[in-house]
Amino acid sequence: METGKAEQTTDHFPQEIIEEILYRLPVKSLSRFKCVTPSWGSLISSKQFIKTHLQRSKKIESFTDKRIISTCKGNLKACSLSSLFTEPVTRAFSFDFIPINSSRDVVIVGSCNGLICVLVDACRFFLLNPSTRESKELPDFFTGALFPKNVGSIRGYGFGFDESSGDYKVCAVCYMIFRCGSNLTFPSTARVYSLKDDSWGRNFFFKDVCIFGSAKFVSGKLHWISYSKTNPKWEVVCFDLKSETFGIVKQPSCIEGYYSPGLGVLKGCLCVFADYVSTIKFDIWIWNKYGVDDSWAKHVTISYRSVSWEPSLPETYNLITPLFVLPGGEVLFTYGSVFFIYNKKDNCVRQQHTVDFDLDRVRAAEVYTESLVSLVLDD
Template identity: 40%
Template sequence: MRFKIMALFDLQQAFHRSPSQNFKKNTNFTRHTIISTILRPCYRLNQCSLQSLLCGPMGDGVDSYYPMIPINNSVRIVGCCNGLVCIAINGKYFCLWNPSIKEYKKLPDVDDKMKMGLFITKYGFGFDESNEDYKVLGILSGFCSADRYETMIKIYSLRTNSWKKIEIFKDGLPFDDNGKYVSGKLHWGRRDGFNSRWDIVSFDLGREICETVEQPKYVENGFSPSLGLVGGCLCVLCDFPKTSLDVWVLKEYGVKESWVKMVTVPYNLDDDPWKGPYSTPLCIGPKGEILLVYGSSFVVYDPKGNCFRHRKITNFGSFLEADVYMESLVSLVLDGE
């Protein structure tokens, strides 16, 4: 059986194309959308055109009427892949959703033990290229009883519509919340102890094994690292507090020599009430400008002119996170169903 995967921009090739190739194919971002978790006055999802946010005078946000809308409960974006969005509700339930065709699927409950106190603390979503299957990984942690703390890791397969327990991360759990999907693998940053080495760990969705990804050869020290995605490629954010942010991008996955320091973004803190670090680079424009999340706002930095543009979005409040998905006709229904 095969999934019915058809992309709006290229019906024949989208099934086998990686997210990085999709970004390169659609350089004007006409089919890319920003999706964010809005915190106030209550949890909800909001969307905005990436093109208008990057290039237009002002972005227009619209509410996303996603499935399983909670009342006064939390919703988190687990990840986006091939036009599908995975969301977590209340730290317990998952849903796969294609906003473009308004198709969704509520996943089976992860585990009965969640009713006893376990919650999903970290997660990831991506495409198993070797088995043509979409998978969700959840790391469950919490107190199962008054004196016992438990952690378990489970993975969901859309093909089998079921969860199974797996034994991974024996040398320490990931440090970051969301797994970053690239080339059939999920990636997290992990630090073992205070001031110890920071590693990039990957989980192969097909072989279900963990590996370590070699990092860039950093020129400087004294920064705080974090992991991200930009243009469908893995990136490392090197934050020099209140000074600048280096963005290193792995241009060709699996080729350590392809790490490139794409841009250095300075901090402009004189009249800024946030004064916090940058996070989540969302895209690099055709002229080299970079769109980043800064607190609960979006900024575009132009390295050629060394200038910033703060992007305003109507109908947007304080948000927790932001991700990018590309419109597609990907179906959650298997052939023959």
């Protein structure tokens, strides 16, 4: 349809009706409809439209705008969440718009509002929006730091949104190795990247806390399971993106005693999951109201021996990760590129599905919501 004719066709529709229709469309359609008319292009690209569309997408209990991203063989792949339930075979597609495909080491730092952060070769950070095909390599973490590259490596990381400033931030933790006489010391340094400033901020020095891997972003904070050098018990360390300070999440008594648990995000809430190899069971606890100690609730307990698994589960149970809670309360799990749905009402696996994520090298998988959020932030 020509632009002039499109303008005439939509002239008799009230603006609020047009906006309401566009809010309900998936990101892929909206990207195409920017070209329908100049007014539509301006509307869909506006900051308010992008924000409102994202908020609605998060609330809708459907899989339309949700995707699963995974790292495998030095590459990033994704598939639609809905395809796991509606198609006999799910094909994953590679991201061909970022220059990391030849890398041997790619990990998912985190996802937030449709943006994804990845770490390449333990030193290069990228931000990307798969829906709009935008990508950006972040400045060198070690630039302006007080130590050279060859004395440390980035081993802890997280990505989230600071609502108070409207800024997306990356927190990275570097562990250094220094020799003092005959002794080796391992001080830790954290730095925070601001997308608005496009730069890494000041150094945070700390000790006696070990932070490794990807953080889980909930309620404006990044969270890691940590093991202190002075305390053998695990604890949850958090980093507030607003104040840029570290803290400890008080461990509720209901989840004490778990050995080497994992953190996740289910229904927008922080969750702790762990298994007991000795008793062959798996628990998921969800923190329904962040900051309220007595709001932890056990969502599911899976007894491996009482469930009929086809095929049978691997012996390494701790590689099983909960990804998503379906509207009916069922839980979507992943083990590598095998996805399965556990129904707690009848204690059975309802469905299993395999995605071509390259079975032998899948590192992690995460659910994200598609959005129009840009990597260029307005002041």
